[in-house]
Amino acid sequence: MxxxxxxxxxxxxxxxxxxxxxxxxxxxxxxxxxxxxxxxxxxxxxxxxSTEMSFARVNLGAHALFKSALPILQEVGVTPAGAAPKPPGSLVFEGTNGEHRPLPLAQLLLGSFLKWHEKTQLLRFYSRLLITDTSALHKVSLQTYLESQISSPRVRNVVLALVRLSTYCDDPGLISAGAVIEQLKHGQVLYVDGGxxxxxxxxxxxxxxxxxxxxxxxxxxxxxxxxxxxxxxxxxxxxxxxxxxxxxxxxxxxxxxxxxxxxxxxxxxxxxxIPVRAACLDLVVDGMPQPKTKFVIGADYPWYYSNHSAVVSLSDHPAYAVVHVMKYLSSSGNSDPLQDQRELEGFLDLIQQNWRKHVVQQRFLPRMLVSHAVVTxxxxxxxxxxxxxxxxxxxxxxxxxxxxxxxxxxxxxxxxxxxxxxxxxxxxxxxxxxxxxxx
Structure with missing residues (x-):
């Protein structure tokens, strides 16, 4: 032509x-x-x-809409229907013998896993977040910034888990602390009805x-x-x-x-x-062995699990739910897709034993493009x-x-x-x- x-x-x-x-x-x-x-x-x-999978609308990996995006969407005539997920119920840590240990969020804050001075560091970091001036932090890496603010490695890992959740990025040595703090200030997200x-x-x-x-x-x-x-x-x-x-x-x-x-x-x-990528395991399931376990992230591991159907409507079949499992990938590019898939399946074995019996349909996206650029x-x-x-x-x-x-x-x-x-x-x-x- x-x-x-x-x-x-x-x-x-x-x-x-x-x-x-x-x-x-x-x-x-x-x-x-x-x-x-x-x-x-x-x-x-x-x-x-979104993809049609077994009567469900499944996003390409886990998607969440920050409420701060709503004003522009509304300017162009779009009003999303959806709901906000509750905070993660548990974080997964590495135990003393190298085993994986899910710890309920309430126990993290109220139990003995973190010492008093560690809890104080965590609370101080978040209490200062909204008033932190980011103008001097754009050229400071997140890793450098956290090491200057938080002495406890365990507390830094808790913060990094929440950073991965809000940025999808697992490159603390590359990403700008100023950009991360601006992102953390955005706060609440929505899952969108219908994908x-x-x-x-x-x-x-x-x-x-x-x-x-x-x-x-x-x-x-x-x-x-x-x-x-x-x-x-x-x-x-x-x-x-x-x-x-x-x-x-x-x-x-x-x-x-x-x-x-x-x-x-x-x-x-x-x-x-430098692009941001994630390994995504998207599932349509007929329930899960632990239905109360709806949202889990890794502290010592770059993992994510969320039952999005526990929050919004994604399926025409009343018994089917959409579950997203992810591994946030480092830009080093060293990950092996088969190993990443086994790792995510092992993560599911930890928090949802016998989950395979409930899978109606699944899809693995080994290197899903999340964003075209880390904010370095x-x-x-x-x-x-x-x-x-x-x-x-x-x-x-x-x-x-x-x-x-x-x-x-x-x-x-x-x-x-x-x-x-x-x-x-x-x-x-x-x-x-x-x-x-x-x-």
Whole structure:
């Protein structure tokens, strides 16, 4: 296929119809921009899509929505239905003989496992959290910061468990303490009724209502040119003319489709980003041996277990539940998928003995992409992430969980999508003013 002469010149072509792309498209279309939203998949959603498994909607690994993300979602007409899980009921520690030991959270705080001075350190850390000034901590690693604040290794591991829970990241030596503390301040999360696919459906509906054109099964091969004459070429050869291009693909994919490529210095900003991954065991079960055990995390191990159906509705079958088990992976890349799966199954054996008898369907995702970038100290923490406007390429913008100085995970995707849209709208308004002045 080639360029159709009747093909319009779009104000904005957006690559990627995940949550960032859909959100940006709504802001742009509501501001009167003509918007074409492309996705390589057969339907919108990206990593936010849920899978139908045995009458249940199962997310790609465990997903939680921070309540702090709600204002932007509500601005674009999306109101998620869901509920907040209770705090983890237990943490798993390593015993004196190397065995695994689940410890109820209440016993951790009230029992004898932690000494009095250790409990004091834990309480002091969390009591100071909301008033901690993070501006001086963006270039300090979490590991360094915790060692300066907490002398007890056991207490540091408790904090690291809660950090993994809120960031999905198991790289304390790399991740910025400032970014982590900002994330911990966000507090409560929601599990979403019907899975995250319901967010995708609502966003797609709002996008179409605003006038966005959505084309699925349309992978992009190239972004060429600069404002106001840009071309997006699809893998089938179709050429699309646009004034602005917004890529919500990851940094590596975005770099690979730019023509001409960015300069080495500009490309380095994208190339040095380190992805966050997790090994995910997603289960549809007909109950569990220990139904009261709903939420367990590892303190000395990077583990997560949660029965999401204990909180929200995910299945049409009244007896079926959706359970997520995860291992947060280090960026070292040393993990072995088969060993990770055995490790997660062993974790389940510990907290849900005979769980295999209850499995209706299961799926193992060995290296699920959680986020495109650890917020590292080396890059300057949150303020050091790439901005939505790509340097040296007028008219080219990016958005996603690796872009902008606000938030992590979904919050970063939403904030950067909004910022990219506002930048494009502002650029068009300034261009109009310039034309009027010239006239």
């Amino acid at each position: 080639t360029q159709n002469r009747n093909e319009p010149v779009w104000d904005v072509v957006i690559i990627g119809a995940g949550i960032a792309g859909l959100t940006a498209s709504i802001y742009l279309a509501q501001a009167g921009q003509s918007v074409l939203l492309l996705d390589k998949g057969s339907h919108p959603g990206g990593r936010a899509a 995250w696919q319901t967010l995708v459906h609502q966003l797609a509906e709002q996008a179409q209502k605003a006038g966005v054109t959505i084309r699925t099964s349309s992978p992009a091969r190239e972004i060429a040119g600069s404002y106001p004459r840009m071309t997006v070429t699809l893998k089938d050869g179709t050429q699309l003319k646009t004034r602005h291009a917004l890529s919500t693909a990851g940094p590596a994919v975005t770099l690979s489709i730019l023509n001409p490529p960015l300069s080495p210095a500009e490309a380095a900003v994208f190339e040095q980003l 100290t080396a890059n300057g923490g949150l303020p050091g992430r790439p901005g939505p406007a790509v340097e040296g390429r007028p008219g080219l913008y990016v958005a996603g969980d690796w872009v902008g100085s606000t938030g992590m995970l979904l919050n970063a995707s939403l904030a950067s999508a909004k910022e990219a849209a506002r930048s494009i709208i502002s650029a068009k308004e300034q261009d109009k003013e310039g034309v009027h002045r010239g006239a």
